[in-house]
Amino acid sequence: MGGTGILHRDALIIAMVVLAAFIGCAEGGTINIVGVQGTWEVSGIACTDCEGRKPVEVGTILELGEASIRNPLYGDCKARPGYSLINQVSSKDLLSKSGIAWPVGIQQISKKQTTVLYGFVTCDGINYMQVLFFSPHNAAYFYEGGLVFLLSRRGK
């Protein structure tokens, strides 16, 4: 149907614009593990084989805290969030790592950075979120179905 087609095309355009802006913003800045915590907002979606998917998750707020994590996209972590399995890695090494299907947009962003922070946020000692931080302000959250949520830091 025409209306649906326009919606899908618009969704794709919105996602592409957000991704382009994201790539521009991802440059510069260093981030440490402490900086990972805070309020993050879904600002875009990158994925492969998902033409026409509406980016309805944009605007969702995630709170990565010391004592708990609020994550409406997955389910909250109320027991011992952990950030020690996130490490600084070479972007080149990360992109060549086997077993991870990197959407083109994520590859483009990562290639602009020499190093990134990559790894897993844990909950009670068990993997909880696979994440990639490009800067203190921009990150990627690997979700199910090959979706990658682009995150922007909210507030300071």
Added chain:
Amino acid sequence: MADVSATDAQESKRAKIVRVARETAREVAGKPYLFGGKTTAGFDCSGYVYYVYHSVFPEFIYLDTEGLRSNVCLKVKADAQPGDLVFFSPGKVPYEVSKGNNRDFPAHVGIVLDALNWISSQTSTGVAQVTFSNPWWGSRDKTFYEYKLVGE
């Protein structure tokens, strides 16, 4: 009157599956999903189920997700108990369909931890605990299975 010794044994097997599932998850924290993985070097979903179940039941053999589902040693049950298996059917995912993504997704299998949670190795997280109310997984068709030796 319930057979107390049989009940104890049943609870013991179920408790052991859950304990091994959690211990294994902690052992592989930081490791991503590994397609075809059946060891602590990395797991896919059926590899993780095999590793945990084989630790509790040495006679449990490896089968991929679809093969596991047709295993005659597994029987369908309506209400899950800790240690049972949860299968997600292949096909479209309602969460994705509602957003305009009509692609098909593969089958998946995990282990029930309790009334609220299951655990397996997902492409997004590696081995991780998932709530039954998780927006993405909770929208999928699922069936629970019990292994025949869980009750022995």
